[in-house]
Amino acid sequence: MSGMTIIVKTICNWVKVLILLFGLYIILFGHATPGGGFAGGVILAGTYVLIMLAFGREAVEKNLSPSLAGKLLSVGAASFGLIALAGFLFGRDKFLWNFIYQKWPDFKFLGGGTIDLAEFAIGLVVTMSLYLVIFTISVYCRDFKCRDKQCDIPVKEREQN
Amino acid sequence: MTIFYILFLFMLVAAIIAVETKKLLGSVICIGAIGFGVSLMFLFLRAPDIAITQIVVEILGLIILIRATIARDLTFxxxxxxxxxxxxxxxxxxxxxxxxxxxxxxxPEFGTPIFAETTGSASQTYISEGFQKTGAANIVSAVILDFRAYDTLGETTILFTSILGATVLLRKKSRKLLGEVDA
The missing domain is CATH 1.20.5 (Single alpha-helices involved in coiled-coils or other helix-helix interfaces)
Incomplete structure (x- = not known):
């Protein structure tokens, strides 16, 4: 039985959806209210960190495997680059031009044109990268403890030494 | 104005405790207190964007620090x-x-930015024409994703590259292969 007590698990079950929705809201309305791709992405990553702390690493690994997270990270970074290149293609030789709002104002996405698309891309990059950081650190800690020769000695004795 | 001095004193005390305490976990918690003080300071300076980012990053950073330091010995x-x-x-x-x-x-004196007085400066143009030029009501989003989007592109590239390097160096498979070669 990995993870924390049943109290923490129950609270986590109630709260995780709200945190996820709040992160999505911050990303979606980044063009109008405070927040944006980075803050919303960190909140979305925080949801996964909460689940990882409450239920253990295996529960998250089943939901979002690190290889899928790496692919999504690459997709986010590549889409931001493609948005930048699209400004170069559709605009008058302007890299990172807000071409949707300037050229076709009727098709502006939520209000900001490429700003909203870029915020989605940044949110994806930040979410997946911070998720991978936490995941990698937890794997590394476990390996490090096993490789540590002092691991067999209890913590209290180690402190006395 | 007094609230800034109170927050500053709180952060100063937390910083001194973080340096002087013997327990590693207490030191990490004091660093978190400094971060939350910075976040409150941004909020009172009317910068909610940075306050949100600061508080959220502070929570994740605190988790990472606790996770990384909780089983370590202190080296003097x-x-x-x-x-x-x-x-x-x-x-x-x-x-x-x-x-x-x-x-x-x-x-310049607190609360009187020097660019507010010069006409035709970049920041004045962003504030007055930002909504017409980008369609984003949040001026911070308009600046970081339209006027200064090149900076954000570089930032994203740095994040992507650093995480890629960390994942490749610290993943489980490479450690096992390394152990096999050594044995």
Whole structure:
């Protein structure tokens, strides 16, 4: 039985959806209210960190495997680059031009044109990268403890030494 | 204005405790207190964007720090190395303090940005024409994703590259292969 007590698990079950929705809201309305791709992405990553702390690493690994997270990270970074290149293609030789709002104002996405698309891309990059950081650190800690020769000695004795 | 002094005093006390305490976990918690103080300060300076980012990053950073330091032993440096470290720290702090005094003397007064008075400056153009040019009501989003989007592109590239490097270096498979080669 990995993870924390049943109290923490129950609270986590109630709260995780709200945190996820709040992160999505911050990303979606980044063009109008405070927040944006980075803050919303960190909140979305925080949801996964909460689940990882409450239920253990295996529960998250089943939901979002690190290889899928790496692919999504690459997709986010590549889409931001493609948005930048699209400004170069559709605009008058302007890299990172807000071409949707300037050229076709009727098709502006939520209000900001490429700003909203870029915020989605940044949110994806930040979410997946911070998720991978936490995941990698937890794997590394476990390996490090096993490789540590002092691991067999209890913590209290180690402190006395 | 007094709220800034109260927050500043709180952060100063937390910083001193973080340096002086013997417990590693208590030190990490004090660093978190400094971060939340910074976040409150941004909020009182009417910068909600930075306040949100600061508080959220602070929580994740605190989790990472606790996760990374909770099973570690403290290493104390003593002897000549301690003397060298103290001397170097004092010199660096003194240099930064003198530079800071020099810089703060040249800054304009609190609450009166120098670009508000000059006409046709970049920041005035962003504020007055930002909504018409980008369609984003949040001026911070308009600046970081339209006017200064090149900066954000570089930032995203740095994040992507650093995470890629960390994942490749720290993943489980490479460690197993390394162990097999050594054995």
């Amino acid at each position: 440096i003593s002897g000549d190395r301690e003397f060298f470290g103290v001397v170097v720290s004092v010199v660096i702090v003194l240099v930064i303090f003198l530079a800071g005094v020099h810089i703060f003397e040249t800054l």
